[in-house]
Amino acid sequence: MRQEASLGWAEALMRSEVDRCLPDHLRLTGEYTRLRARALNKQETLECAGMQNPSLEAVGLTAESLLEWHFNRLGRPVEPDVARYARVAGFADRHAFLRAVLREFCYVLFKEAASRPT
Numbered sequence: 670m671r672q673e674a675s676l677g678w679a680e681a682l683m684r685s686e687v688d689r690c691l692p693d694h695l696r697l698t699g700e701y702t703r704l705r706a707r708a709l710n711k712q713e714t715l716e717c718a719g720m721q722n723p724s725l726e727a728v729g730l731t732a733e734s735l736l737e738w739h740f741n742r743l744g745r746p747v748e749p750d751v752a753r754y755a756r757v758a759g760f761a762d763r764h765a766f767l768r769a770v771l772r773e774f775c776y777v778l779f780k781e782a783a784s785r786p787t
C-alpha cells in the first residue's frame with residue numbers, strides 16, 4: 670500500500686512537470702509542428718463529418734472491439750485493466766480514454782476512405 674501511495678504521489682508530482690516540458694521537448698525533436706497539424710486536421714475532419722463527439726452506436730462498434738482495434742495498432746494485447754491504463758496515460762477515467770480512442774478510430778477511418786481511389 671505504501672509503495673502504491675508513493676507511486677501515485679510521484680506520478681502526480683511529475684505530471685505537471687511533464688505537461689510543462691512536453692511542448693518544448695516536441696519542438697526540440699521536430700515533432701511539434703507535425704503533431705499540431707495532425708491534431709488540427711483531425712478536429713476539422715471530425716467536425717466536417719459531424720463526428721466531434723461520436724458514439725460507439727453511431728460507429729457500430731462495441732467498447733471491446735474498439736479496444737482491440739486500438740491495442741492491435743499498438744502491437745500489443747488489450748490491457749486487462751483499461752481504467753488503470755487510462756489513468757496512467759493521463760485520462761480522467763475509462764470513458765474519457767474510450768472517447769479519445771473512438772475519435773482516433775473515426776479519424777483514421779475517414780482518412781483511409783479519402784485516400785481510396787474513386
